[in-house]
Amino acid sequence: MKLKNKVAIVTGSSKGLGLIVVEQLLAEGTFVIGFSRNKTPIDHPNFEGYCLDIGNESAVTETFNNVIKKHNTIDVIINNAGFGDYHKLEETDSQLMRQMFETNVFGVFYLTKCAIPFMKKSQQGHIINISSIAGIVGIENMSVYNGTKFAVKGMSESLYKELRPHGIKVTCILPGSISTNFFDDFDGFTASNTMMNPTDVADSILYCLQSSATFHPVNLEIRPFHISKQ
Ligand SMILES: NC(=O)c1ccc[n+]([C@@H]2O[C@H](COP(=O)([O-])OP(=O)(O)OC[C@H]3O[C@@H](n4cnc5c(N)ncnc54)[C@H](OP(=O)(O)O)[C@@H]3O)[C@@H](O)[C@H]2O)c1
Secondary structure, eight states, rough: OOTTTTTEEEESSSSSSHHHHHHHHTTTTEEEEEESSSSSOOTTTEEEEEETTTTTTHHHHHHHHHHHHHHHHOOOEEOOOOOOOOOOGGGGGGHHHHHHHIIIIIIIHHHHHHHHHHHHHHEEEEEEOOGGGGGGGOOOOOOHHHHHHHHHHHHHHHHHHGGGGEEEEEEEEEOOOOOGGGGSTTTOOOOTTTTBBBHHHHHHHHHTTTTOOOOOOEEEEEEOOOOOOO
């Protein structure tokens, strides 16, 4: 897809990977709408930010309807908002588990459900779901996060088959560790330069979006790679 003058929604736009994706899309001439609870630190004529909780269905529907009233169409959805937790299952609070599923899984469902009828009407569109390596491999002390990311991978897998006949692509991105704010609340972990740079991950997302009309990247697994300097 050519990204110039297209309309994209990026969730989790206030920081981390989502913020970089917003900047890269703006550089391509896309009109970008950001969804996150906090304000997105971007001041650009082609950017519009909304503050909302992606796990709140009525907030997502109402905000999406406002976007459609204004722009009439939606070409790209990047379901990126999400968070994790690093605890043994028996130490995990059930309220935290609920909140993680609401953000990481239901948030993807709410926004995607809103967008599909408009993408079907224009017989084109691209939905990018940010899962994780944790969506295909179990990680000790991350069982709840694993559950949310496996769910995103599973939904994406089914949805790409559902939407392919309508000219709509669905791509699931499965990144390893990225150096963002994701680890801020993890005891004993900090983001480091052995992790992937969010700019490189955003480049891969744009590569998928810019794939030709006859090419469909379904899953993209990306991991850190460091050549040891001896
Ligand atoms: N960093 C990694 O190692 C890694 C690896 C694989 C996959 N991922 C995935 O990549 C995605 C982006 O994470 P990141 O690394 O960029 O983390 P981050 O720096 O913590 O950013 C997370 C973003 O999600 C937003 N968000 C969280 N809860 C939200 C909610 N309820 N409603 C709306 N927005 C919400 C945050 O904004 P507000 O706080 O302003 O709402 C923020 O903009 C996540 O889905 C994460 O699971 C990350």
